[in-house]
Amino acid sequence: MTETPAPPVVGPGRLFIAGSWTDARDGRTQATVNPADGSRTTDVAAASVQDLDAAVEAARRAFDEGPWPRMSVHDRAKVLIRAAELIERDAQEIGYLETVDMGKPISFSVGHDVPIAAQMYRYFGGLATSELGGATRPTATPTFSYTLREPVGVVGAITPFNFPLLLSCSKLAPALAAGNTVVHKPAETTPLSALKIAALLAEAGLPEGVLNVVTGPGTELGRALVAHPKVDKVTFTGSTAIGQSIVRSAADTLKKVTLELGGKSANIVFADAYLDQAVEDAFWAGFFNSGQVCVAGSRLLVQRPVYDEVAGRIAERAAGVVPGDPLDPGTYFGPLGHEGQFRKVAEYVEVGLADGAELAAGGSAYHSEQQPKGLYYRPTVFTGADNTMRIAQEEIFGPVLTVIPFDTEEEAVALANGTPYGLASGVHTRDVKRAHRMARALKAGTCWVNTYTQFDSSMPMGGYKSSGYGRELGPETMESYTQTKSVWIDQRD
Incomplete structure (x- = not known):
């Protein structure tokens, strides 16, 4: 052995x-x-x-x-x-x-x-x-x-x-x-x-x-x-x-x-998307590195015909996460990076609740017999939110995902562009023409289509506006x- x-x-x-x-x-x-x-x-x-x-x-x-x-x-x-x-x-x-x-x-x-x-x-x-x-x-x-x-x-x-x-x-x-x-x-x-x-x-x-x-x-x-x-x-x-x-x-x-x-990137799911892949991408877009990613897809915009399904599936996936020791090779969700960031995330969850958003998953610190200490915060999903709420406008830099409905392509663009930031974006659709239209319309330095958080040394990264x-x-x-x-x-x- x-x-x-x-x-x-x-x-x-x-x-x-x-x-x-x-x-x-x-x-x-x-x-x-x-x-x-x-x-x-x-x-x-x-x-x-x-x-x-x-x-x-x-x-x-x-x-x-x-x-x-x-x-x-x-x-x-x-x-x-x-x-x-x-x-x-x-x-x-x-x-x-x-x-x-x-x-x-x-x-x-x-x-x-x-x-x-x-x-x-x-x-x-x-x-x-x-x-x-x-x-x-x-x-x-x-x-x-x-x-x-x-x-x-x-x-x-x-x-x-x-x-x-x-x-x-x-x-x-x-x-x-x-x-x-x-x-x-x-x-x-x-x-x-x-x-x-x-x-x-x-x-x-x-x-x-x-x-x-x-x-x-x-x-x-x-x-x-x-x-x-x-x-x-x-x-x-x-x-x-x-x-x-x-x-x-x-x-x-x-x-x-x-x-x-900073960023407050929109990840947009249209009703014609491959939903299994979209949900998987949305999970990692919001919660990779415990959400401490400048390009995190922390605003999940979902077209109304599939909103309930996508929001429910992403909340179920988040609720099933068990944070663990980051030195364990089987762990994929670890602690936040430092005490100040932990406090910031907890404060924003309270802000979201006070503003009327609905907590669909998470919303609290996590400890267990195996992890009695540490800066662990459960992956958190808010539904029933709109784009004017602070949790949709301000960078939280933690495992907090806000799910917002939209009806039309034009509304999706307006919502996505409706923050001071413009670092990244995502689009999930089977319509190739729509994908190209959205990539041009989104005011962000990166647009991922039917994927998210892909990186390579040959591809530039940077932002528009306050990003x-x-x-x-x-x-x-x-x-x-x-x-x-x-x-x-x-x-x-």
Whole structure:
């Protein structure tokens, strides 16, 4: 009988600055907490603004004087592709860190997130050799004219708690492929995979100072990073309110900014849909990662002839979920990522009830003899709601699904577009013409048809309206990590 391997030993986390591991200057640390049981996983360095400044200075030197921006794209690609191989080598350890840090089920951490993370480094390593060239341009003047694509400079990357690994890789891989240097500020509550990736990139051959990772208090360090005069670009994933504050601060130094912000995405089921598949997709659209997904289909719009059936089936499916230990390979619904998020979800459930929505499933915390502690909240389904309620307008970022009826295609579009957000959308229908009409009509950066939450490194992600601007992934993201220079050479005799 094969024994289950012992879990990795998680050592103390230190800052990664100028290619070296170091403590915070004032010696401060903070605990990382496993949301499944409230236990302390380890301690990580709690950086000060002075530590952040040292990281920015290291990145600045590496960009202005170091080899990385001056390497051939082929040599940079070798490092990134080697990093992909190392991520695959250490998949079990990375998945474990992700699970104990934010509560994601280990089957998703290892089976979903780690392979996509490796794909990102491999994809952008290859893209560096094909998407970073310039072009010659015919002009009306006697010149030889061409463009150059050059890296932006020092990139400040700020990532949230819900997908620590993937959202950091979606920023680091293209930024590095383009020849930039980076200061990464991971979420205060989920820093462990970011530190592991820094170690793997160093092992892959990334020169010192090209990537720096600073852990610690999010608000203090985030503000300092955005305001720093030696940072050329900020890329941020998180709430709309914080994104707006970043734009205001970045205006002082005219930084480039990419923002992937909040969402309240509509997943639309027409009466002619394949209902078995639609219900399955709607369940995962609302409850994957315990609903802590920026593109979550948290508004389920269902055409009235099938509303009762779909709402009933999704509520029954949600009611049958038994949350479990995320380190158990059989668990597919784990805890919320941190205490603040747990409280927020509980408060919104009370708001929904007070506004007159009907609770069809869930609506309470979950504990059992096997799981007496932890930030578990049952998957929750509201029916009898309308699009004006707060639970339909505001991002909850948890396992709360609001089911809303509609009659016509035009009404579905109006409801779907009737929030400040525009990050993602879904459409379930057998009518191909309707699918294309809806994809064009929905004001969202992504539209999934007869599926949901599909991702690939080659496909861009980003939002309309208050869901941000700029794009992550795909060749489109390279525009935000490069600058274009025009060169004119006189050809007159």
